[in-house]
Amino acid sequence: MPYEELVKVMRVMSAIRLLIESGQRNVPFFVVKAGEIEVIHPSDVGDTLLATVHAHRFTGDISMILGRPALMRLRVSEPGEVVQLTRDEMHALIQTDAELSDVLMTALIYRRIELIAQGIGDALLIGSAHSAATLRIRTFLTRNGHPFKYVDLDRDPDVRNLLDRFGVDPSDIPVLICRGEALLKNPSNQTIADRLGFNERIDDVHLRDVVIVGAGPAGLAAAVYAASEGLDALVIEASSPGGQAGSSSRIENYLGFPTGISGQELTERAYAQAQKFGAAVMIAKGASELSCQQKQHSVRLEDGARVPARTVIIATGARYRKPALANLAQFDCAGVYYSATFMEEAQLGDADEVIVVGGGNSAGQAALFLARTGRRIHVLVRSNGLSASMSRYLVRRIEETPTIQVRTRTEIVKLEGDGHLERVLCRDGTGAVTSHDVRHVFLMTGAEACTGWLTGRLALDTNGFIKTGPDLTAEDLAEAQWPLARSPYLLETSRPGVFAVGDVRCGNIKRVASAVGEGSIAISFVHRALAESLEPPCGNGSSYASRRQRSNHQTGD
Numbered sequence: 040m041p042y043e044e045l046v047k048v049m050r051v052m053s054a055i056r057l058l059i060e061s062g063q064r065n066v067p068f069f070v071v072k073a074g075e076i077e078v079i080h081p082s083d084v085g086d087t088l089l090a091t092v093h094a095h096r097f098t099g100d101i102s103m104i105l106g107r108p109a110l111m112r113l114r115v116s117e118p119g120e121v122v123q124l125t126r127d128e129m130h131a132l133i134q135t136d137a138e139l140s141d142v143l144m145t146a147l148i149y150r151r152i153e154l155i156a157q158g159i160g161d162a163l164l165i166g167s168a169h170s171a172a173t174l175r176i177r178t179f180l181t182r183n184g185h186p187f188k189y190v191d192l193d194r195d196p197d198v199r200n201l202l203d204r205f206g207v208d209p210s211d212i213p214v215l216i217c218r219g220e221a222l223l224k225n226p227s228n229q230t231i232a233d234r235l236g237f238n239e240r241i242d243d244v245h246l247r248d249v250v251i252v253g254a255g256p257a258g259l260a261a262a263v264y265a266a267s268e269g270l271d272a273l274v275i276e277a278s279s280p281g282g283q284a285g286s287s288s289r290i291e292n293y294l295g296f297p298t299g300i301s302g303q304e305l306t307e308r309a310y311a312q313a314q315k316f317g318a319a320v321m322i323a324k325g326a327s328e329l330s331c332q333q334k335q336h337s338v339r340l341e342d343g344a345r346v347p348a349r350t351v352i353i354a355t356g357a358r359y360r361k362p363a364l365a366n367l368a369q370f371d372c373a374g375v376y377y378s379a380t381f382m383e384e385a386q387l388g389d390a391d392e393v394i395v396v397g398g399g400n401s402a403g404q405a406a407l408f409l410a411r412t413g414r415r416i417h418v419l420v421r422s423n424g425l426s427a428s429m430s431r432y433l434v435r436r437i438e439e440t441p442t443i444q445v446r447t448r449t450e451i452v453k454l455e456g457d458g459h460l461e462r463v464l465c466r467d468g469t470g471a472v473t474s475h476d477v478r479h480v481f482l483m484t485g486a487e488a489c490t491g492w493l494t495g496r497l498a499l500d501t502n503g504f505i506k507t508g509p510d511l512t513a514e515d516l517a518e519a520q521w522p523l524a525r526s527p528y529l530l531e532t533s534r535p536g537v538f539a540v541g542d543v544r545c546g547n548i549k550r551v552a553s554a555v556g557e558g559s560i561a562i563s564f565v566h567r568a569l570a571e572s573l574e575p576p577c578g579n580g581s582s583y584a585s586r587r588q589r590s591n592h593q594t595g596d
């Protein structure tokens with residue numbers, strides 16, 4: 040937005056003392072020209088002054104870019120003058136002005152990081168380290184970058200006061216209190232997303248250029264490239280952005296991060312980047328069905344809604360295959376975990392022995408992460424060693440860590456415990472079964488594709504991964520009644536205009552870099568597929584061709 044236009048939106052802030060209330064939708068952005076604005080954190084125990092925004096400074100945190108309700112209250116403490124922009128004007132500004140984008144995005148992201156670190160937000164979680172649901176909610180809020188305060192039933196001295204104040208019985212926990220008023224007992228992720236406004240302002244009924252299913256590295260990369268190239272893109276994510284990478288304690292082999300970066304940080308940045316360019320990201324909404332027509336597809340959500348799309352990118356990745364142990368589910372988050380981050384680590388208490396199952400990089404990272412505090416870690420692998428399945432740098436570090444012991448040709452055959460895991464029975468290469476009093480097991484065994492919702496819709500390989508491009512046989516195409524004269528593009532599935540990228544794709548190399556690469560490449564095929572199709576008008580009234588032209592003009596492509 041040119042400076043002259045900015046000046047037009049200047050507003051005197053004298054009479055109005057309250058600029059923004061916490062929880063308010065459509066939060067404007069203010070640059071203070073003269074005067075002062077106070078940033079206040081309202082809570083049930085009183086208001087806390089967090090900061091004062093003086094002249095030449097600006098308000099806001101990343102909620103503004105994400106389109107979420109305001110976390111804080113803004114109050115005029117000294118009358119003056121502000122430049123006021125709506126969220127859309129602010130969006131346009133950061134998309135067109137690289138210098139301002141740099142300053143604003145950096146500040147907004149760091150302000151959010153600070154709030155998260157200090158647990159200052161609009162949600163209070165009362166839970167227990169012994170409750171699987173508590174761990175789920177903490178993980179969900181953390182992976183969505185939402186600041187919240189956590190109070191543990193068994194560890195925090197003032198918990199009794201809180202329970203009394205909100206009339207909560209200890210048997211109700213976990214309880215999430217949003218903005219000091221809504222009390223949610225063991226809420227689902229979807230309820231939390233709805234209550235905290237994660238999916239505010241997302242229109243899921245108009246026809247999009249591209250709908251991307253899954254917000255792991257592949258889906259987020261596709262979203263960044265699609266939106267930055269002028270496509271109308273919507274991402275549908277069943278849980279939280281970040282996918283498997285988001286659960287990695289440290290990724291050290293992704294290009295450009297020589298000292299490594301936590302998966303959470305990497306994917307949080309990608310999430311903000313996608314939204315900065317204008318992609319919409321729906322959280323805690325799983326896709327349950329894909330319907331394909333010649334010119335238009337649709338993705339049905341678990342809540343029954345149907346999202347129409349001119350093209351679809353499937354980036355639903357993979358998840359750990361659960362071993363066939365009879366009572367496994369009983370110990371979910373009560374001794375058995377599927378990722379090793381600070382949150383799972385907090386569940387371990389003073390346990391000094393832990394088992395990690397798996398021989399891949401994720402198991403190696405988990406073992407090293409958990410060994411930092413001096414615990415004894417037993418890594419169980421069915422094969423004869425780690426070298427075939429794990430990166431060399433991880434194998435070497437494991438070898439050099441005396442508290443990590445690798446047990447080859449060994450597997451778990453039974454889990455025992457009452458309410459919480461107490462004992463693990465293992466069988467070694469000789470067939471001997473031994474019992475170990477270990478209360479915490481991290482399972483990081485082979486991955487299975489998240490394609491259950493696509494059975495019968497797309498050609499899959501024998502392991503359930505999606506076949507694309509040259510992997511599709513003549514029989515696959517005949518069975519799918521492939522209607523076009525051309526062959527499927529490199530990342531195109533057995534349905535024209537439907538693409539698959541990342542771990543969910545048959546033949547993909549299971550790495551962050553390949554997921555990101557495929558997500559970005561897919562967009563060039565999306566452009567081709569859109570150009571091939573006729574041009575029905577888009578929900579926002581502008582055609583694909585005209586938006587593409589504008590985007591090329593902006594980026595100089």
Ligand SMILES: Cc1cc2nc3c(=O)[nH]c(=O)nc-3n(C[C@H](O)[C@H](O)[C@H](O)COP(=O)(O)OP(=O)(O)OC[C@H]3O[C@@H](n4cnc5c(N)ncnc54)[C@H](O)[C@@H]3O)c2cc1C
Nearest residue numbers: 253255256257277282283284326356357401541542550551
């Ligand atoms: C602990 C761990 C450590 C790792 N460390 C490294 C490393 O150091 N270096 C490296 O290169 N790779 C690493 N990897 C591998 C890397 O994380 C994956 O290859 C990468 O995340 C794959 O990205 P993706 O987007 O294809 O899939 P995923 O990351 O699996 O993301 C898929 C997303 O789709 C969502 N989804 C699934 N089904 C649906 C549905 N029906 N509807 C809507 N959404 C759905 C999921 O919730 C998920 O968010 C690691 C993996 C793990 C688990």
